[in-house]
Amino acid sequence: MTTGSRFPSVETLAKGVLAGNRALLARAITLVESSRAPDRPLADELVRAVLPHTGSSYRIGWTGPPGVGKSSLIEALGKELVSGTGQKLAVLAIDPSSRRTGGSILGDKTRMTELGHHPQVYIRPSAAGNYLGGTARHTRETLLLCEAAGFDHVWVETVGVGQSEQEVHRLVDLFVVLAQPGAGDDLQGIKRGILELADLLVVTKADGPLLQSARQTQLQLLQALRLFPPQPSGWSVPVLSVSSEENTGLTVLLNKMEEFRSRGRETGFWETRRMEQQTELLFSLIQENWLNKLYSHPDYLELARSAREKLATQNHTPDQLAEEFFRLLRFDWDN
Amino acid sequence: MTTGSRFPSVETLAKGVLAGNRALLARAITLVESSRAPDRPLADELVRAVLPHTGSSYRIGWTGPPGVGKSSLIEALGKELVSGTGQKLAVLAIDPSSRRTGGSILGDKTRMTELGHHPQVYIRPSAAGNYLGGTARHTRETLLLCEAAGFDHVWVETVGVGQSEQEVHRLVDLFVVLAQPGAGDDLQGIKRGILELADLLVVTKADGPLLQSARQTQLQLLQALRLFPPQPSGWSVPVLSVSSEENTGLTVLLNKMEEFRSRGRETGFWETRRMEQQTELLFSLIQENWLNKLYSHPDYLELARSAREKLATQNHTPDQLAEEFFRLLRFDWDN
Numbered sequence: 153m154t155t156g157s158r159f160p161s162v163e164t165l166a167k168g169v170l171a172g173n174r175a176l177l178a179r180a181i182t183l184v185e186s187s188r189a190p191d192r193p194l195a196d197e198l199v200r201a202v203l204p205h206t207g208s209s210y211r212i213g214w215t216g217p218p219g220v221g222k223s224s225l226i227e228a229l230g231k232e233l234v235s236g237t238g239q240k241l242a243v244l245a246i247d248p249s250s251r252r253t254g255g256s257i258l259g260d261k262t263r264m265t266e267l268g269h270h271p272q273v274y275i276r277p278s279a280a281g282n283y284l285g286g287t288a289r290h291t292r293e294t295l296l297l298c299e300a301a302g303f304d305h306v307w308v309e310t311v312g313v314g315q316s317e318q319e320v321h322r323l324v325d326l327f328v329v330l331a332q333p334g335a336g337d338d339l340q341g342i343k344r345g346i347l348e349l350a351d352l353l354v355v356t357k358a359d360g361p362l363l364q365s366a367r368q369t370q371l372q373l374l375q376a377l378r379l380f381p382p383q384p385s386g387w388s389v390p391v392l393s394v395s396s397e398e399n400t401g402l403t404v405l406l407n408k409m410e411e412f413r414s415r416g417r418e419t420g421f422w423e424t425r426r427m428e429q430q431t432e433l434l435f436s437l438i439q440e441n442w443l444n445k446l447y448s449h450p451d452y453l454e455l456a457r458s459a460r461e462k463l464a465t466q467n468h469t470p471d472q473l474a475e476e477f478f479r480l481l482r483f484d485w486d487n
Numbered sequence: 488m489t490t491g492s493r494f495p496s497v498e499t500l501a502k503g504v505l506a507g508n509r510a511l512l513a514r515a516i517t518l519v520e521s522s523r524a525p526d527r528p529l530a531d532e533l534v535r536a537v538l539p540h541t542g543s544s545y546r547i548g549w550t551g552p553p554g555v556g557k558s559s560l561i562e563a564l565g566k567e568l569v570s571g572t573g574q575k576l577a578v579l580a581i582d583p584s585s586r587r588t589g590g591s592i593l594g595d596k597t598r599m600t601e602l603g604h605h606p607q608v609y610i611r612p613s614a615a616g617n618y619l620g621g622t623a624r625h626t627r628e629t630l631l632l633c634e635a636a637g638f639d640h641v642w643v644e645t646v647g648v649g650q651s652e653q654e655v656h657r658l659v660d661l662f663v664v665l666a667q668p669g670a671g672d673d674l675q676g677i678k679r680g681i682l683e684l685a686d687l688l689v690v691t692k693a694d695g696p697l698l699q700s701a702r703q704t705q706l707q708l709l710q711a712l713r714l715f716p717p718q719p720s721g722w723s724v725p726v727l728s729v730s731s732e733e734n735t736g737l738t739v740l741l742n743k744m745e746e747f748r749s750r751g752r753e754t755g756f757w758e759t760r761r762m763e764q765q766t767e768l769l770f771s772l773i774q775e776n777w778l779n780k781l782y783s784h785p786d787y788l789e790l791a792r793s794a795r796e797k798l799a800t801q802n803h804t805p806d807q808l809a810e811e812f813f814r815l816l817r818f819d820w821d822n
Binding site: 204 | 531534535538539541542624627628631711714762765766768769770772773774776777778781787790791794795798799801802803804805806807808809812813818
C-alpha cells in the first residue's frame, strides 16, 4: 500500500491520457484522487503535463434534489448525445457516500448501466476523499484529465449535498438544475440559492399522471426566475420539461445546450466565464487557506471558547474585544 | 481643531448621558463619531463606562427603497408611540450622504420636523465618517449611548445603500422592511436578500388611489415570504399596510411590534438573538481585519496583478498557484 510503485510513471500516464487510453486514464484519475502525501507531487506533475491540452470540452454540471431522476436523465440524454454523432462523453459524479461507507453510489451498478457500456462513454465516480475540500480539487483535476483524453463533453453530476453545487457551478460552462413535478409552492425541494446559479432548468418525469403537474412546475419556475436579475451574459434561462422514460424533450434540451454554447462563444461570454472561474477559484482558495491559519491559532480558539462570557459581563463591546484580540495576537508565521 | 479639550471629560460625559442630559448626549455621540485618533481611547472609555447601563431599549431597524416613505412613517408612528405614554424614543439615521457632500440628509430640516420637537424624542443622524466600516461602529456606539440615556425605543433608519441593511439587522431586535405599492412582479425595488432579514413587512402609502395597489403588494409579499424557511424563533412574519398620510394601520403596527417583543421574551429568543448578534459581530470583525492583513500584503497585490496572465499561460491550475503563493509568502507579523 505504501510503496511508490503503485502507479506507472508520470510520463507514461500523461502519454496514455493524451492518447485516450482508458486504462491509463483510470490510473491517472486514481493518482489525482489519492490522499497519500507522496502521490501529490506526481499528481501535480501529471496535471501540469496535460494542462496545455485541456479546455476544449463542453463542461456541464447537473444538480437537483435526491430522487429527481438525475441518473435516468443523464443515461437517456447521454445515449441521445453520442448516438450517431461520434461525440465522446465523460460523466463524473461527486460521490459523498464513499467518505461515509467506503463504497460508492455508482458502485452498485444499477445506475447508467447501458450508457456505461457505450464505447464513446466513460463514467467515473469521483470519490469524496479523506480530507475536507479534497473532493472539489479531485473533480477539477479529473475533469482536466478527461479533457486531455479527448472527451467532447464532460458532465459533472452533483448529489446535492453541502456546498458541492457552488463548487460545481464554478467548474462548468453550463449549470443545469433539475426539478421534479409537484404541487404546492415549495419549489419541490430545490435548495435556496441554487435557482440563481442555473443556466438551464429542467422539470423531469413529464409523463403519465405527472405530466400536468410537470407543466405547472414549469410555469412556477418561470415565475420564480423573474424575481432574479438577468444573467450578465444576457442569456435568459429556459425552463424545459423532459421524460427520461418516454424520451421526450431530450432533443430540445440538447439543442438548448448547444445554443447556450454557440451564443456564449459569439458574445465572448464563454471565455470570460472560464477566466473568471479560474481567478475566483484562485482567490477563494487563498482566502480559505488564510482564514484557516487564523481559525487554528491558539489565541483564536481561546477567544472562541470565552467570547460569550466576556460579552455577557458587559465589560467590552465586540468592537473593543476584536481590537484587543489583534493587539495581543502574535503570529509565528513559519509554524 | 486638534487640541484635546474639544470635549468635556469622559466622567462628565458619562454622568451626563446616564442622567439623560441631551446636550451631553449630543457631545458624547460626537465623540464616538470622531475620526481623530486621539479621540478613540476617550470614546472607548466612555462606551465602557456606560455599557453596564445599556440593553434595556427596544432596538428597531427600518429599511426600504428610496421614496418608500420611511421618514414619514417614522414621524407618524413615533408620534403615535410617545403620545400619552411617557415612552422615550431616539431615532438614528445612517447617513451616507455626509461622506459625499459633507452635509446630511437630515440637515435639511424638512424631515421629521414635528417629531423632532417632541420632548420625549431625540433624532440624530449618524454621520458616515471618513473611514470604511466606521459608520457601523459609530451607529452601534451611538445606540448604546442612547440606551444609557434612558430611551425606551431606539430606532435605526437605514437609507438602503450598500451593506448597511445587514449591519443594521445585526444591531436590532426587530427589523422592519418597508415596501411601496406597485404593480408588476419586481417587488417594488426591494433589494434581494433583504426580504429574508425582515421580521415585519410594511406596505406604505395605503391610501387614496394607491390603496388597491397596496393591498395587491401586501398579498404578493405574503406569497414571496412563503418561499423562505420559517424563522428559527417560530415567528411568522406579518405583512401590514399603513398610511402615514391618513394615520391608518399605525396602531396595528405598534401592536405587532409589541407582540414580537413579548413573544421573544417568552420564548427566550429575544436574549438568544442579542447574544448571537454580539458573537457574530465579534467574529466577523476579526475575520474582516484578518483578511485585510492578507489583502494589503505586497505578495497578494502582486498576485492580484498577475493572476490572469499566469492562469492564461496554462502552466498552473488555480490550486497549484494558491499552493505556490503560500509556499513563497513570508509575513512580517509586526508590520
